[in-house]
Amino acid sequence: MTIGVSLLTCLLFVQSGDPKAIVLFLWTKLITNGVALLFLHLFDRDKLYFFYNLGYSARRLSVLSFVFDLLLWSLLLSLTLIIHENS
Amino acid sequence: MTLEFDGVQFGFDERLLLSGIYLKCETGKITGLLGRNGSGKSTLLKIAFGALRAETLSVRIDGKVILPPAFCSREIVYLPQDSFIPDDLSLRKILKLYEVSEPSILQSFPELEHNLSLNADELSGGRRRLFEVVLVLHSKAAFCLLDEPFTGLTPVVVERLQEVIQKLKSTKGILITDHLYRQVISLSDTLYLLANGTTHLIKNKEDLIQRGYLIE
Numbered sequence: 001m002t003i004g005v006s007l008l009t010c011l012l013f014v015q016s017g018d019p020k021a022i023v024l025f026l027w028t029k030l031i032t033n034g035v036a037l038l039f040l041h042l043f044d045r046d047k048l049y050f051f052y053n054l055g056y057s058a059r060r061l062s063v064l065s066f067v068f069d070l071l072l073w074s075l076l077l078s079l080t081l082i083i084h085e086n087s
Numbered sequence: 088m089t090l091e092f093d094g095v096q097f098g099f100d101e102r103l104l105l106s107g108i109y110l111k112c113e114t115g116k117i118t119g120l121l122g123r124n125g126s127g128k129s130t131l132l133k134i135a136f137g138a139l140r141a142e143t144l145s146v147r148i149d150g151k152v153i154l155p156p157a158f159c160s161r162e163i164v165y166l167p168q169d170s171f172i173p174d175d176l177s178l179r180k181i182l183k184l185y186e187v188s189e190p191s192i193l194q195s196f197p198e199l200e201h202n203l204s205l206n207a208d209e210l211s212g213g214r215r216r217l218f219e220v221v222l223v224l225h226s227k228a229a230f231c232l233l234d235e236p237f238t239g240l241t242p243v244v245v246e247r248l249q250e251v252i253q254k255l256k257s258t259k260g261i262l263i264t265d266h267l268y269r270q271v272i273s274l275s276d277t278l279y280l281l282a283n284g285t286t287h288l289i290k291n292k293e294d295l296i297q298r299g300y301l302i303e
Binding site: 046047048049050052053054055057 | 136137138156160161164165167169170173184185223
């Protein structure tokens with residue numbers, strides 16, 4: 001789901017071409033990431049045991065996945081920006 | 088090694104569900120935990136593992152206090168009642184993540200070999216449960232907390248699993264709870280009954296009758 005949102009924001013960025021829109025996209029990413037984590041904690045709790053057994057607490061797991069997803073999104077957006085400027 | 092936990096205070100809506108708990112689990116021994124439905128067995132295991140927070144709790148390994156959550160020490164693994172492995176990972180990848188060697192599980196359950204390349208959601212319920220139990224048992228942690236490991240398994244598999252548990256206890260401490268009480272009793276070196284929110288050390292069948300777990 002979060003990867004889908006990342007790709008969608010990149011596509012919307014190409015269409016709008018407005019650098020100011022990045023702030024709006026960042027908020028979209030933060031909110032959807034929060035919703036995804038909340039969904040996991042509320043409706044798919046049993047799957048957390050898989051990670052607990054590997055020594056990852058829910059907090060550590062949330063932070064790691066959040067940071068990784070934001071880094072990936074930044075990379076995708078930077079690539080989109082470079083391609084968009086060169087085209 | 089010895090795992091001990093006590094001092095648990097846990098409740099809902101001002102009703103105390105667990106108090107006066109003491110459990111000891113040693114490597115080389117199997118500890119059984121029995122209790123009626125709703126007595127709090129799973130809750131107790133989750134608290135000891137660190138997945139559920141209690142108002143007070145003390146978990147010690149060889150007398151050394153482990154700060155919650157205990158699972159972060161990587162000395163304890165937990166098999167929950169419900170399936171916990173991700174649907175979209177192959178069993179082979181899961182074994183790698185848990186650092187479990189394929190030969191070690193195939194030695195006991197060769198029928199799993201054909202399933203290793205499959206994703207968890209492609210397995211039958213019984214096969215999935217068997218894999219999860221074997222995965223937890225063969226992981227590197229010193230202590231395994233097994234919550235209803237026999238659920239969904241056929242009697243033949245349950246018998247073989249009992250043999251595997253007996254073999255593995257030489258290197259691990261295993262705490263097991265299940266409603267197949269005969270199997271739990273025959274496996275256990277030490278047996279506890281959880282009743283009225285408190286653990287009771289059980290010495291014989293009469294104790295279980297006296298505490299209202301079995302009828303005469």
